[in-house]
Amino acid sequence: MLSLGNSKKALKAQFRKNDREIKKEIRGLAKDLKANEQKINQAKKDIRKQAEDGNTDKVRNVAKRIVRLQKHNDQIHKMTGNLEDLQMQMAEMKTMNAMSDAMRNMTKMMSKMAKYQNPQTAMKQLQKFQKAQMKNEMTRK
Numbered sequence: 001m002l003s004l005g006n007s008k009k010a011l012k013a014q015f016r017k018n019d020r021e022i023k024k025e026i027r028g029l030a031k032d033l034k035a036n037e038q039k040i041n042q043a044k045k046d047i048r049k050q051a052e053d054g055n056t057d058k059v060r061n062v063a064k065r066i067v068r069l070q071k072h073n074d075q076i077h078k079m080t081g082n083l084e085d086l087q088m089q090m091a092e093m094k095t096m097n098a099m100s101d102a103m104r105n106m107t108k109m110m111s112k113m114a115k116y117q118n119p120q121t122a123m124k125q126l127q128k129f130q131k132a133q134m135k136n137e138m139t140r141k
Helices: 008-053 056-116 119-140
Strands: none
Touching (some): 008 056
């Protein structure tokens, strides 16, 4: 699925591709769910019609079909929940990747800054600035 050697662009493309596939599957499951609901409603109408005619065997068969469809709907709901959970995990992985990239860039920048300026001299300059600022505040009052 994802390898550590991928470039940033390839990794982003992989995230996008996986996200699109998950969304596509969720839409497909929603269509199946809607179709099953329509089948259940039609089967309920059939049960009423067969019950009025007195066909108990057909009523029993249609009731079994309704139960199977309802179980299938439950499975679809579970699958949709699992896909949405997977989608959230992928989004979390994407943000974690972005954070690690930002931290990597920050360490590179800090190492470059350390080459140009000694941290100890920077600290001394900061302390001098703070002293000067405190003196300015005292003279204003």
